Amino acid sequence: MEPIEISAGQFYLRAPRADDRIDDRTSLADLGISDPDHVEHSLGEWHAGTRYSWVVCETTSGEPLAHVTLDPDGAIAGLAHPDGEEALDTGFRVVTAFAEAGNLPHGAPSPGAHDEIEPW
DSSP states (O other), rough: OOOOOEETEEEEEOOOOSSSSOOOOHHHHHHOOTTTTHHHHHHHHHHHHHHHHHEEETTTTTTEEEEEEEEETTTTEEEOOOOOOOHHHHHHHHHHHHIIIIIIIIIIIOOOOEEEEOOO
């Protein structure tokens, strides 16, 4: 599956990036995700269908405020910068709706409680 961007009013969700236009690695490291290959791994997980990962950004500035993941079993987890709790809450709601709309592999359970991401 290709990464999917989701517009959510004040925030938007997109796959983590590290390219010539946007580099999320510093923001992710501030959240405790310090693996320099995290972005590449995240894209590989999208393509393999083993985990879906989004950076939650403020719409007008593009500032990354949170990171949310969805596993094929419906588990949702996330981390937020100190000023990103609203972004994280929005990310949880949007990713839950994404999963409940049938975007998970057939037979996966509905999303449950939200957990904190274990930094890689």
